[in-house]
Amino acid sequence: MSKPERASIVFYDADTQQLKICTIPRSRVESAIERGMALTIPPDAPENSDAPVTDEDARKLGGMAILVQAIAHPELRARLQITTEAPMEWDTPKPPTE
Known part of the structure; x- marks a missing residue:
C-alpha cells in the first residue's frame, strides 16, 4: 500500500505571532489546490523534470x-531580516492612470 500524498501549508498564527507549517493529506485540500496558483520548484523547471532542487531553490x-x-x-514585516532582489513595497499598488 502506498503512502497518501501530502500537502504542506504555511500560515501565520496571529494568536502566537508565529509562522507555522503543517502537513496534511492532499486529499483534504485538493479542491483548494485546484483553485489556487501553483509554482514549480525550481521555478524554471519544465513539467515532469527531474532537475535537482538546490539549496538556492529551497531558500x-x-x-x-x-x-x-x-x-x-x-505585524510580521518588521521582523523580517531576509534579502530580496528588490526592496519590498508593502503599499497597495495604485491603479494605472490613463
Missing part, C-alpha cells in the same frame, strides 16, 4: 512563503 521557496504571509500580516 527561494521559504522566502516566497514568508513574504506571502507578510503581505497579509503587516
Whole structure:
C-alpha cells in the first residue's frame, strides 16, 4: 500500500505571532489546490523534470512563503531580516492612470 500524498501549508498564527507549517493529506485540500496558483520548484523547471532542487531553490521557496504571509500580516514585516532582489513595497499598488 502506498503512502497518501501530502500537502504542506504555511500560515501565520496571529494568536502566537508565529509562522507555522503543517502537513496534511492532499486529499483534504485538493479542491483548494485546484483553485489556487501553483509554482514549480525550481521555478524554471519544465513539467515532469527531474532537475535537482538546490539549496538556492529551497531558500527561494521559504522566502516566497514568508513574504506571502507578510503581505497579509503587516505585524510580521518588521521582523523580517531576509534579502530580496528588490526592496519590498508593502503599499497597495495604485491603479494605472490613463
